[in-house]
Amino acid sequence: MDTKQAKQRFGIIGNNSQLERAIDVALQVAPTDISVLVIGESGTGKESIPKIIHQNSKRKHNPYIALNCGAIPEGTIDSELFGHEKGSFTGAHDSRKGYFESADGGTIFLDEVGELPLASQARLLRVLETGEYIKVGSSKTLRTDVRIIAATNVNILEAVKKGKFREDLYYRLNTISIQLPPLRKREGDIHLLFRKFAADFADQYNTPPIQLSEDAVKILKQYAWPGNIRQLRNFVAQLSVIEKERMLTGATLEELLPNSTSNTPVLFEDKNKADLSEREILYKVLFDMKRDLTELKKITFDLMQKEGNTELMNTVNPDIFNDMNEQQNIIISANETINKTIEVEESLSLFDQEKRLIEKSLLKHKGKRKDAAAELGISERTLYRKLKEFGL
Numbered sequence: 040m041d042t043k044q045a046k047q048r049f050g051i052i053g054n055n056s057q058l059e060r061a062i063d064v065a066l067q068v069a070p071t072d073i074s075v076l077v078i079g080e081s082g083t084g085k086e087s088i089p090k091i092i093h094q095n096s097k098r099k100h101n102p103y104i105a106l107n108c109g110a111i112p113e114g115t116i117d118s119e120l121f122g123h124e125k126g127s128f129t130g131a132h133d134s135r136k137g138y139f140e141s142a143d144g145g146t147i148f149l150d151e152v153g154e155l156p157l158a159s160q161a162r163l164l165r166v167l168e169t170g171e172y173i174k175v176g177s178s179k180t181l182r183t184d185v186r187i188i189a190a191t192n193v194n195i196l197e198a199v200k201k202g203k204f205r206e207d208l209y210y211r212l213n214t215i216s217i218q219l220p221p222l223r224k225r226e227g228d229i230h231l232l233f234r235k236f237a238a239d240f241a242d243q244y245n246t247p248p249i250q251l252s253e254d255a256v257k258i259l260k261q262y263a264w265p266g267n268i269r270q271l272r273n274f275v276a277q278l279s280v281i282e283k284e285r286m287l288t289g290a291t292l293e294e295l296l297p298n299s300t301s302n303t304p305v306l307f308e309d310k311n312k313a314d315l316s317e318r319e320i321l322y323k324v325l326f327d328m329k330r331d332l333t334e335l336k337k338i339t340f341d342l343m344q345k346e347g348n349t350e351l352m353n354t355v356n357p358d359i360f361n362d363m364n365e366q367q368n369i370i371i372s373a374n375e376t377i378n379k380t381i382e383v384e385e386s387l388s389l390f391d392q393e394k395r396l397i398e399k400s401l402l403k404h405k406g407k408r409k410d411a412a413a414e415l416g417i418s419e420r421t422l423y424r425k426l427k428e429f430g431l
C-alpha cells in the first residue's frame with residue numbers, strides 16, 4: 040500500500056505535507072512490532088493511523104481492538120484490559136478474558152492513553168516490556184503478543200510533568216511518534232474537506248450540496264477550528280440540514296461559526312498559570328519582607344523602651360504594635376487568601392494579558408497578522424477585531 044492507496048482505503052482527505060508524512064511513517068513502521076504514539080489535537084483524525092498500521096502489518100488477519108481509555112471506568116479498566124478470575128471482586132461471578140488475551144497476535148489501539156490510571160499504567164508497562172501480565176485476582180503470569188499503538192492529545196507531556204503519567208511508559212510508547220497537524224495548519228485542505236463533507240451529506244439527505252461564495256471560503260479558511268476535522272464535519276452536517284439557501288455568503292458563515300476566541304482558552308489559561316505562580320512567589324516575598332520590617336520595628340521599640348526614650352516612641356504609629364502578636368496569624372491567613380485574590384485580579388487583567396500576548400506574537404512574527412493569528416489559535420479576522428478593540 041502506498042500513501043495514495045492508504046488515503047483512499049481509509050477515507051483520508053487532504054494533501055497537506057505533514058498529513059502525508061504521518062501516513063508515510065505509519066506505512067513504514069507497519070511491518071515492525073514497534074510501539075507508536077499518535078499525537079494530535081482532538082478531531083485531527085488520529086484513529087485512522089492505527090488502522091493503517093494494523094492493515095499493513097503481518098498481524099492483519101488477527102484481531103484489532105480499539106479502546107478509549109478515557110471512556111472505561113477506573114474501577115473496571117484493569118479487569119477489561121487484563122481479565123479477572125472468578126470471585127476476584129464483588130460481582131465477578133465468572134472469570135473474564137481481557138483484551139490483551141483476546142488480541143493475542145493482533146493490535147490494540149489505546150486511544151486517550153493519557154487517561155489511563157497509574158495502576159493500569161504499571162501493568163501496561165510490564166506487558167510492553169516482557170509480554171507478561173496477570174489477571175485481576177490471580178497470581179499466575181500469562182503471556183500475550185500484542186502490538187500497542189496509543190494516541191493522545193498534546194497534553195501528555197504536561198501529565199508526565201505532573202506525575203500523572205509515568206515517564207518510563209511515555210518513552211516506551213513513544214518509540215516512534217506520529218504527529219497529526221491541526222486543521223488550522225492545513226489551510227489548503229479546509230475547503231477540500233468542506234466540499235467532501237457537503238457532498239456526503241447531500242447524498243445522505245438527498246438535497247443539493249451546500250456551496251460557498253468566494254468570501255465565505257476565505258472565512259472558512261481563517262477560522263481557527265479548535266475542534267479540527269470533527270468540528271468541520273459537524274458544522275457541514277448542521278448547514279446541510281438547516282440552511283435553505285444552498286449558496287452561503289461570507290456574512291452568513293461568519294454568523295454561524297462559533298466565536299473562535301472563546302474556543303481557545305488553553306493558550307490563555309497556560310499563560311495565566313505561569314503568571315500565577317510567579318506572582319504568588321512575589322506575594323510571599325512581600326509578606327516576608329513585611330514580617331522582617333515588623334520585627335525590626337519591634338526591636339527598635341524594645342530598644343527605645345529600654346533607653347526610656349518615650350518621646351521617640353510616641354512618633355511611631357502605635358497601630359504597628361497593637362497587633363504585633365497576631366502578625367504571624369495575619370500572614371498565614373493572608374497567604375491563604377492570596378489564591379482567591381489573585382484569581383479575581385487575573386480575570387480583571389485578562390484583557391491586558393491578552394493584549395500583551397497579541398503584541399508579543401505580532402512582534403515575534405514581525406507584524407505578520409496571519410502568522411500571529413495561527414500561533415494564537417485565532418482567526419485573522421478575530422485578531423483584526425481584537426487589535427481594534429485594544430487600540431493597537
Ligand SMILES: Nc1ncnc2c1ncn2[C@@H]1O[C@H](COP(=O)(O)OP(=O)(O)O)[C@@H](O)[C@H]1O
Nearest residue numbers: 050051052053081082083084085086087268269
Ligand atoms: N483527513 C480526513 N479526511 C476525512 N475525514 C477525516 C479526516 N481526518 C479525520 N476525519 C474525520 O474526522 C472525525 C474525527 O476523527 P478522529 O480520528 O476520531 O479524530 P481524533 O481521534 O484525533 O479525535 C472522524 O469522523 C473522521 O472520520
Ligand SMILES: [Mg+2]
Nearest residue numbers: 082085086150
Ligand atoms: Mg479519537
